[in-house]
Amino acid sequence: MKILKFGGSSVANKENILKVFKILSSQQKKGEFAVVFSAFGGVTEILLNSAEKARQGDRSYVDEVKALEERHFETVKQLIPIQLQSTVLTFVKVRFNELEDLFHGIFLIKECSPRTLDYVASFGERLSAFILTEALKVEGFPAVYLDARSVIRTNDRFGNAKVDFSATNDLILDYFHQNPGLKVITGFIGSTEKGETTTLGRSGSDYTAAIFASALQAESLEIWTDVSGVLTSDPRLVYTAFTIPQLTYSEAMELSHFGAKVIFPATMQPAMKKGIPIYIKNTFDPANPGTLINGEGPSGKLIKGISSMSGVSLLNIEGSGLIEVVGVSRRVFGALADANIHVLLISQASSEHSICVAIRTLEVPRAKEAIEKEFLYEIKNGEMDPVVVVPNMSVVAVVGENMKHNPGASGRMFQSLGRNNINVYAIAQGSSELNISAVVSQADLQKALNVLHEAFFLSDNKVLHVFLVGVGLIGKALIKMIANQREKLQRENDLDIQIHGIANSRYMAFHEDGFDLKNCPSPEDAEGSRPMDLEKFIQQMEEMNFSNSVFVDCTASQDVADVYDRVLEASIPIVTPNKKANSGSLDNYKALKKLAYKRGVKFLYETNVAAGLPVINTLQDLMLSGDKVIRIEAVLSGSMNYIFSEFENGLAFSEVVKLAKEKGYTEPDPRDDLSGMDVARKILILGREAEQDLHFEDISIQSMVPEDCVETKDIQEFFDRLKKHDAAFSELLQKARSEGKKLRFMATLENGKAKVGLNALDSTHPFYTLKGSDNMILFTTERYHDFPMIIRGPGAGADVTAAGVFADVIRLGNYSR
Ligand SMILES: NC(=O)c1ccc[n+]([C@@H]2O[C@H](COP(=O)([O-])OP(=O)(O)OC[C@H]3O[C@@H](n4cnc5c(N)ncnc54)[C@H](O)[C@@H]3O)[C@@H](O)[C@H]2O)c1
Ligand SMILES: N[C@@H](CCO)C(=O)O
Numbered sequence: 001m002k003i004l005k006f007g008g009s010s011v012a013n014k015e016n017i018l019k020v021f022k023i024l025s026s027q028q029k030k031g032e033f034a035v036v037f038s039a040f041g042g043v044t045e046i047l048l049n050s051a052e053k054a055r056q057g058d059r060s061y062v063d064e065v066k067a068l069e070e071r072h073f074e075t076v077k078q079l080i081p082i083q084l085q086s087t088v089l090t091f092v093k094v095r096f097n098e099l100e101d102l103f104h105g106i107f108l109i110k111e112c113s114p115r116t117l118d119y120v121a122s123f124g125e126r127l128s129a130f131i132l133t134e135a136l137k138v139e140g141f142p143a144v145y146l147d148a149r150s151v152i153r154t155n156d157r158f159g160n161a162k163v164d165f166s167a168t169n170d171l172i173l174d175y176f177h178q179n180p181g182l183k184v185i186t187g188f189i190g191s192t193e194k195g196e197t198t199t200l201g202r203s204g205s206d207y208t209a210a211i212f213a214s215a216l217q218a219e220s221l222e223i224w225t226d227v228s229g230v231l232t233s234d235p236r237l238v239y240t241a242f243t244i245p246q247l248t249y250s251e252a253m254e255l256s257h258f259g260a261k262v263i264f265p266a267t268m269q270p271a272m273k274k275g276i277p278i279y280i281k282n283t284f285d286p287a288n289p290g291t292l293i294n295g296e297g298p299s300g301k302l303i304k305g306i307s308s309m310s311g312v313s314l315l316n317i318e319g320s321g322l323i324e325v326v327g328v329s330r331r332v333f334g335a336l337a338d339a340n341i342h343v344l345l346i347s348q349a350s351s352e353h354s355i356c357v358a359i360r361t362l363e364v365p366r367a368k369e370a371i372e373k374e375f376l377y378e379i380k381n382g383e384m385d386p387v388v389v390v391p392n393m394s395v396v397a398v399v400g401e402n403m404k405h406n407p408g409a410s411g412r413m414f415q416s417l418g419r420n421n422i423n424v425y426a427i428a429q430g431s432s433e434l435n436i437s438a439v440v441s442q443a444d445l446q447k448a449l450n451v452l453h454e455a456f457f458l459s460d461n462k463v464l465h466v467f468l469v470g471v472g473l474i475g476k477a478l479i480k481m482i483a484n485q486r487e488k489l490q491r492e493n494d495l496d497i498q499i500h501g502i503a504n505s506r507y508m509a510f511h512e513d514g515f516d517l518k519n520c521p522s523p524e525d526a527e528g529s530r531p532m533d534l535e536k537f538i539q540q541m542e543e544m545n546f547s548n549s550v551f552v553d554c555t556a557s558q559d560v561a562d563v564y565d566r567v568l569e570a571s572i573p574i575v576t577p578n579k580k581a582n583s584g585s586l587d588n589y590k591a592l593k594k595l596a597y598k599r600g601v602k603f604l605y606e607t608n609v610a611a612g613l614p615v616i617n618t619l620q621d622l623m624l625s626g627d628k629v630i631r632i633e634a635v636l637s638g639s640m641n642y643i644f645s646e647f648e649n650g651l652a653f654s655e656v657v658k659l660a661k662e663k664g665y666t667e668p669d670p671r672d673d674l675s676g677m678d679v680a681r682k683i684l685i686l687g688r689e690a691e692q693d694l695h696f697e698d699i700s701i702q703s704m705v706p707e708d709c710v711e712t713k714d715i716q717e718f719f720d721r722l723k724k725h726d727a728a729f730s731e732l733l734q735k736a737r738s739e740g741k742k743l744r745f746m747a748t749l750e751n752g753k754a755k756v757g758l759n760a761l762d763s764t765h766p767f768y769t770l771k772g773s774d775n776m777i778l779f780t781t782e783r784y785h786d787f788p789m790i791i792r793g794p795g796a797g798a799d800v801t802a803a804g805v806f807a808d809v810i811r812l813g814n815y816s817r
C-alpha cells in the first residue's frame, strides 16, 4: 500500500488534474494505493477570507462564494460527461447551500469562532475529493470517496487539532478492511468524538497523508507538489540549485526550519516514526525522481542543503550584570516565550557577557519591550544595557548529518564567506552537528547563499569566473593557455577557470556558462556581441554576480585602469599586466592598495614589471620580511634590450624596432618603449613597491625617439621617418664598440631619484652579457648588501607575459579557496 498526496496547485484546474490522473494510472500497475487531495488551488484562502468578510459585515462575501460555486460547477462539467454529472452537481449544490446558510449566520451575528472556521474550511477538501472521486470513476478507477472526518479522531483544539492516534489508527484500518477500492481521501480535516469538524493546521493535508501511511504501514508516502523535491538552496536566489536526491528525516527537519518551504516535516512525523520512506515529487515533471526522505544514514557530500531566512533581526542583551549570574538566560527566554516570540537562533559566548538571539523583525518591538520589562531593575542600575537591535539581517544555515565528527565543514563555510567579503554577525551550531547557522546582513544574503552553494556543491572544484578586457596579443595568449591547462587544473588542483566576459576596444560579449575556450570567439564574432562600453561591461559583470569573479585587464588603457576602484569596491579581484594604474599618481596607487585591503580582495600585477619574471612578488617578500631597498639597477625593457642587442648584428635600427614589435615585445605603440616611458613606469612601480613615495616627476628620462617621430599620423609613418635616423643610431653603436662597450637601456633608483636612459657598459658590468628580450634586476638592500639579489630572464613576449598573468589568476584560486 502506498499513499499519494496531491497539493492544491496539482489540482488547481482541469489541465493539472488530468496530469494527476495520468500519474495515478501509471501507479495502478504498481500495486495498491490511496490518494489524499487538498482543496482546489486557492480555495481554502477564499473560504477563510469570505468568512472574515461576513464577520465584518461586508456583503461582498456573497459574490465571492458565488464565484467559488461557479468554479466548482465548471470543474465538474469539464471532467465529467453530461449524463453522469447529476450526482456530483447535486453534491456541490447542497454543499454551497450549506455554506450560504453558514456565512449568512456569521454575517448576522458578526462572530466566527475557530470552530466555525474549521467547519467553513472543511468544504474545500470535501468538494475537491468528492468531485475527483467521481471523475476518477469516469476514468475507470474503482474510486471510493472517504471523508476523513469519519476516521481521523482529534481533540477540540480547533485550527490545529491534535490527533488521537490509537482511535484513528483503528478507524482507518477498519475502514480499509471493509471498503475495497481506491480510497480518495479529503486532506486537512478530522473530527472530534462528538462529531465536530476540526482541521489539522499548517500543511494539514500532508499530515493526513502521513497519518494514513502510518496507520496502514504503507510501503511509502508520496507528496506530489509543483517543484521537483527539496532543492539544495532557494532556486530564486541560487540559480544553480538542484534537487537533493536523498535526505534523512532529521536533515529534512533542519532544512525546512529556515527556507525549504516544500515540506513541513512536523506533518510527516507519523510516517517518520514508522520509518516509512517519503518521496517529494513534481506533478508537472513526474519523470524527475525528486527527493527521497528516509532513515538512511549520512552519505555523499559533507552537507545536503543550505537554507535561509530573511526578515530577521538580532537582539543583543549585554551587561556586566550578566556575568556569572545564574538564571539570566531563563529570564531572557522566559520573557520572550511569554510574549510569544519565536527564537530562531541563540548565541552566547563563554564570557557570559552577552546573549544574542535572532528573531523575526516583525516581533522586535514586542521582544525588546518584554526583555526590558523583565530586566527593568538591572537596566536602571546599569548592570545591563538596554537591548540593542541589529535590523536587516538574515540567517543562512548549512545542513547535513555528514558534518558530524567530520572536521572541515565550519572551516569551509566561514572561509568562503570571509573571502567573499561577507561579514558574519552571529553563529550557532549545536552538538548534533547537523546544522551550522550564521547571521549575515540581508544585503549579503544572495551572495552568501551562492558562495556557500559553490563551496559545498559545485563539485569540489573552486571556480574562478573571469571577465577579460583586452583580447589582443596577451589576452589571446592567455585564453589559449587556460584552454590547454584547464583539464589538468580541474583534475589535480580542484580549480576551474571559466571566462564569462570578453572585450576589446570595440566590442564586448558575455556567456552565462563560460565561453568554449578551445574555440573562443573574438569579442566581435561572439554571440550577443555588442559595442564595447566599459560602464556596461562592469555592470554586466556585477549582475552576473558570480561568487568568485575576477577582472583581468590585458589592455594598455588608462580608461580601464580608471575603473579599478569600482571593481575592487564590488569585492572583485583584479589581475593585470597594464601598468597605467600603478604608475599614475601616487595617491591613486596608494588608494587602490588600501581599497583592495579593505575589501579583502587581491590586486595582482606581477607582469607590470619584467613580464612573468618574479620581480614584484620577490620585492614584496623582501619588504614584508623587513628588508630595505638601497638601490635598484635594472634593464626593464624586453624590447629595448632586444633592439640594442640585435642591432649589434648589423641590421638597421628601424628594422630591429620593427622586428621587436613583430615578436610581441613592444608596447602596442613601440614609441612607449623607445621613449623610455615604459621603463620609467616600471621603475616607478618598483620604487613604490619598495615603499618609497616616488612620483613620476622624480624620474629623469632619456628618450630614444627622434623629435620628428614623436607625432605621426600612424605607426607606419613613424617607421618611415625612423629609417632616416638609422645612420645616427649606427654611429652611437660604433662609438661604443670602439671603446669595447655595449649599449644598454637601463634604469636606476637610488636616494629617492630614478634615472632612465641609454648607457655604454664595459664587460665588467653584469648587463654586458644580456641577450634578446632579457631583463635583469639587481636589488641592493640592507640584507643583500655586499652582493645584490639578481633576477634575470626574458622579460617580454606574449607567452612569458600571459603565463605571468595566468599564474596570478591561479594564485587567486588559492587565496579564495
Ligand atoms: N607584450 C609584452 O611583452 C608585455 C609584457 C608585460 C606587460 N604587457 C602589457 O600587456 C598589456 C597588453 O599588451 P598587448 O601586447 O596584448 O596589447 P595589444 O594591443 O595586442 O592588445 C590590447 C587589447 O586591449 C584592447 N583595448 C584597448 N583599450 C581598450 C579599452 N578601453 N577597452 C577595452 N579594450 C581595450 C584592444 O582592443 C586590444 O584587444 C599592455 O598593458 C602591456 O603593457 C605586455
Ligand atoms: N613593452 C614591454 C613589455 C613588457 O612590459 C617591454 O618591452 O618590456
Ligand code: NA
Binding pocket: 606, 607, 608, 609, 610, 611, 612, 613, 614, 615, 616, 804
Ligand atoms: Na614580473
